[in-house]
Amino acid sequence: MKWSAFFTSSVGKKLVMAFTGLFLISFLIVHAGINACIWADLVDDSDNGEMFNKAAHFMGSSYVIRIMEIGLFIGILAHIVQGYMLELQNRARRKQGYQVAMGSKGSAWYRKSMGLLGTLILLFLIIHINNFWVPSRITYASTLGEVTYNNGAPIHDLYTRMLVVFSEPWEVILYIAACFSLAWHLLHGFQSSFRTIGVYNKKYVAMAKGAGVAFSIIISVVFALMPISIYFGWVNNN
Template sequence: MLSTLSRKMLMCLTGLFLSFFLLIHFLGNLQLFLPQEQAHLQFNAYSHFLSGNIVIKIVSYVLYTSIILHAIDGLIITLKNKKTGGQYKTDRRGRASKWYSRNMGILGTLLLIFLVIHFQNFWYVYKFGSPPLDNNGNKDLYILVVTVFKEWWYVIIYVISMAVLCYHLIHGIYSAIRTLGLYHPKFVKWFKTIGIAYSVIISIGFAIMPIYIFFTAN
C-alpha cells in the first residue's frame, strides 16, 4: 500500500507529465489554424508520422498509464479526504482556499468523462475505425475533426471542458510545486504566475480550436 506522501508524489509526477503532453498536443494541433487545404494534408501527415513512430508509441503507453494512475490516485485521495472529514475541516483553511482546490475530485471526474468522449470520437475511430484516406493516402483525421466540430453541442461540451481543465491545471500545478518542495518564498510567486499563465493559455487555445472550425467549416 502506498503512503499518503507516495500517492501525492505519484499524483504530482503523472500530473506534470500530462501537463507536458498537453503542451505538445496543443502545439501539434495549431496546424488546424492553417489555410484549410494546407491544414488538411499537413495535419494528416503529422498524425500519420505520430502513429508510425516507435518512440511516440512508447510515449503513448506512458500517457495511457499516467491517465489511469492519475485518475485512480485522485479518486483514492478524494475518498480519503471525505472519509476523514476533508483536509480543510481540520486546519480551518476551507474559507481561505479556492473553490476549485476544494473540488478537484469533481473537476477531475468531469475531465475523465470528457477524455472518454474525446478518445472515442478521435483516437478510437482513427485507430480501430475505417476513416477515409486523403490525397496522400493517409488516414483523414482532419476530416474527422472537422466533422465532429461541426456539431454545436460538441463544441459547447469541449469549451466547458477546457474551462474545467483550466481550473484543474491551476491548482494541480500549484500543488505539484509544493509536493516537489519548491515552495520557497523567493520563487513561489513566480512559479504560481507561470502555472496560471500556462493553464489559461493552454485551455483557451484548445477551446478556440473547435470554435474556429465550427465557424469556418459550416
Template sequence: MKWSEFFTSSIGKKFVMALTGIFLILFLIVHVGLNACIFATWFDSEDHGAMFNKAAHFMGANWVPRLLEVGLFAGILLHIFQGYAIEMKNRSTRSVGYAVKLGNRGSKWYSRSMGLLGTLVFLFLIVHIAQFWVPSRITGLEETIIDGKPYHDLFARMVVVFQAPWVVALYLIGCASLLFHLLHGFQSSFRTIGVVNKRYMAIIKATGVAFSIIVVLLFALMPISMHLGWVK
C-alpha cells in the same frame, strides 16, 4: 520506510499524483502543439489540413510516439486512481467544523473541487478518445493524398465532428474544467515534490496560471474555429 510502504502511504500517493500530473502537463504541451497545426490554414490557403494530418500521421506511425502513448494511458489511469483514492480519504477524514470555519477563506473553490473537476475532465476525455483516437487507431478514417502519399484525414474528421453545436458545447465545458483543474494542479504538483522556496513557488504559480490559460484557450479555439468555419 520501504518503497512499497511509501507508495501506499498518503504522502506516497500524493507524490505519485504529482509526478503523473507533471507528466500529463508535458503531454498537454505536445498535444496542443500538434492540434495547433490546424491553424496552418490561416497562413496557407492551400493547406486544407495537410500540416495537421502529417503531424498526426507521424505520431501514429512511429514506434517512439506509440510507446509513449502506452505510457500516457498508464499515466492517466494512475493519476485518476490516485486522485480518487486521495479524494475518498480526504472525505472520510475531513472535519465538518474545519470546512465551515474556513469556508472560501481557506482555499479557492477549485482547489476544493479537484475531484469533481477531474471527473468532468475524465468524462470529456472518454468522449474525445471515442471521437478521434478510436477512429484514428482502430476503426479507420478516410484517406487524403498529400504530396502524392496517402494519409488518414483526421482533419476532415474534426471538421465533421465540430459541426454539431452540442459537441462544441461539451468541449468548452471540458476545457473550462481543465482550466480550473490546472490552476490548482500545476503549482500543487511542484509543491508536493518538494519545491517550496517562496521565490520559486511565485514563478511556478505565475507560470501555471499563464500555461493553464494559454493551453486551454488554444484547445477551446479549435472546436469554435471549425464550427464557425474559420478553419476549413
C-alpha cells in the same frame, strides 16, 4: 518502509499525482501544438488540413511515440486512481469538520473541487478518445477517410474527421465545458505538483504559481479555440 507501503501512503499518493500530473502537462503542450496545425490555412489557403494530418500521422506511425502512448495511458490511469483515492481520503478527514468556521479563509473552490473537475475531464476524455483515438488506432478506414499528399502513401484524414465532429453544436459545447474544467484543474494542479516534489522557496513558488496561471489559461484557450474555429468556419473556409 516497503515500496508498496510508500505508494499507498498519503505522501506516496501525492508524489504519484505530482509526477503523473507533470507528465500529462507535457503531453498537453505537445497535443496543443499539433492541434494548432489546423490554423495553417490562415497563412496558406491551399493547406486544407495537410499540416495537421501529417503531424497526426507522424504521432500515430512513430514507434517511439506509440511506446510513449502506452506510458501516457498508464500515467492517466495512475493519475485518476490516485486522485480518487486522495479525494476519498480527504473527504473522510473532513467529516469531523473545523471547530472554528473558516469563512473566506478556506481553500479556493477549485482546490476543494479537484475530484469533480477531474471527473468532468475524465468523461470528456472518454468521448474524445472515442471521437479520434479509436478511429485512428482501431477502426481505421471504416470510420476515417484517407488522403494522399505529394504522391506519397495514403494517410488518415483526421482533419475531415474534426470538421465532421465539430459541426455538431453539442460537441463544441462539450469541448468548451471540458476546457473550462481543465483550466481550473490545472490552476491548482500545476503549482501543487511543484510543491509536492519539494519546491518551497518563496521565489520559486511564486514563479510556479505565475507560470501555472499563464499555462492554465493559454492551454485551455488553445484547446477551446479548435472546435470554435471549425464550427464558425474560421478555418477550412475555402
